[in-house]
Amino acid sequence: MSAPPSSAPRWMLYGASGYTGQLIAEEAVRRGHRPVLAGRSREKLAPLAERLGLELAAVGLEEMRGLVSALEGLPLVLHAAGPFIRTSESMVQACLATRAHYLDITGEIPVFENTFHHDAEARARGIALMSGVGFDVVPTDCMARYVAERVPGAHELDLAIVFSGQASPGTAKSMLEQVPSGGRVRRGGALLPWPMGKGLRRVRFTDAERTVAPIPWGDLVTAWHTTGIPNITTYMALPRAAARVVRFTYPLLQRALSVEAIRHGAERLIESRMHGPNETARNEHHTQIWAEARAPDGRRAQAWLELPEGYAFTAVAAVRAVEEVLARKPQGALTPAGTFGADFVLSIPGCRRLDALP
Structure with a gap:
């Protein structure tokens, strides 16, 4: 398993102000990461960003131009804003447009199916799409x-x-x-x-x-x-x-x-x-x-x-998945165990x- 990055890259955590998003943000900082905290409401993001000393980006998922602009130069998005059946497709499209890896913490069957429908596009763009990097699944x-x-x-x-x-x-x-x-x-x-x-x-x-x-x-x-x-x-x-x-x-x-x-x-x-x-x-x-x-x-x-x-598991597993994807740079629509192996869970x-x- 790869270690935390020595010079942590910037990546986006969308939905950072939610319950699980905050846990992930705190775990990311503990592991030396500097994610950009993103979501719809600047008011909700600001206290967390100030407490952790991180950048924030306030942009709604329906604002595709603004979302793409916020993602420019970032290698990866960890999407934590549910219900994912309503939110994931917009972020997937933004990641495809900007060649940023997409990860999420969904447990929703239609979302998993939709992610796999984008396999060919992800391979063509040279990025990974991986749903379910938390307790699910x-x-x-x-x-x-x-x-x-x-x-x-x-x-x-x-x-x-x-x-x-x-x-x-x-x-x-x-x-x-x-x-x-x-x-x-x-x-x-x-x-x-x-x-x-x-x-x-x-x-x-x-x-x-x-x-x-x-x-x-x-x-x-x-x-x-x-x-x-x-x-x-x-x-x-x-x-x-x-x-x-x-x-x-x-x-x-x-x-x-x-x-x-x-x-x-x-x-x-x-x-x-x-x-x-x-x-x-x-x-x-x-x-x-x-x-x-x-x-x-x-x-x-x-x-x-x-x-x-x-939820404690999800915070650690999601950040570990970020580390693995940034280190391995896999391509296509993927599963956690299919990409990282059966023993990945034992790294938690x-x-x-x-x-x-x-």
Whole structure:
């Protein structure tokens, strides 16, 4: 793995004034970087820029001329302004125009798919487009590659996550945007609808056996590109009773949030009521991931990963991804593990991978 740059280049962190953006900015400065802090509101950016001693650029994503001008001379953008389904395409286009690498911290399936649609353009421009360089999807993508490499010819991949802590406003709004699309699985290489709450199973994690339910996680796209495995299911640990409630109430929620006015009202409520986890919570909470790859002949491999709280992980992983892209200069639409390898996650402090449980 490459070390932090000796003379840190300037790059842009867009969405720097948001909850996760601020954590990334602080981590970047700790690692010797000098990112330009960017976003729509100068008023929101100014206190952070002053505190960290960094430049700022106030420009909206709809202002393509101003965005391109702000990017001139910068080698890379780390995009942290969600919901990404609304914001990523403008920044991708600006990066293509200025030959700047594009990274983001999305977990939204349509955004991953859109990023890969720009693969040929990115290669022609000599830049990398890489979505999901935070908790979504660095740890799961690395685990997918790890177990897949132990089972050549695998045709099934399962990934399961145990969350702890609370969501930030940005994460909650991104989740709202995905509700109308419903559940998903990958079968035979294609993304297919899947009823939320259906397909419960039991998975042994490092601390306990838990009930998990299929969810539409970003690895349904990224793990497919990283491993080529055609059948992928992504799970989240839920109390069995909660999973059953989800199965019966999700269609109602799905229909309600398909109405734009209701969805925007919910987003305003989130902005006024929700806050991301504080520093104590980020230090105390932890997350677990389980992965299994299976081949038609019965061969299989499992692995487990213990890692820090999700937002704390994202801040470090995103800056590490910036460092790797600037050092390697990869080209095309890429995944974290496909580019940096299965062990990239182990470069994040506090991550421990296990091949077997006691």
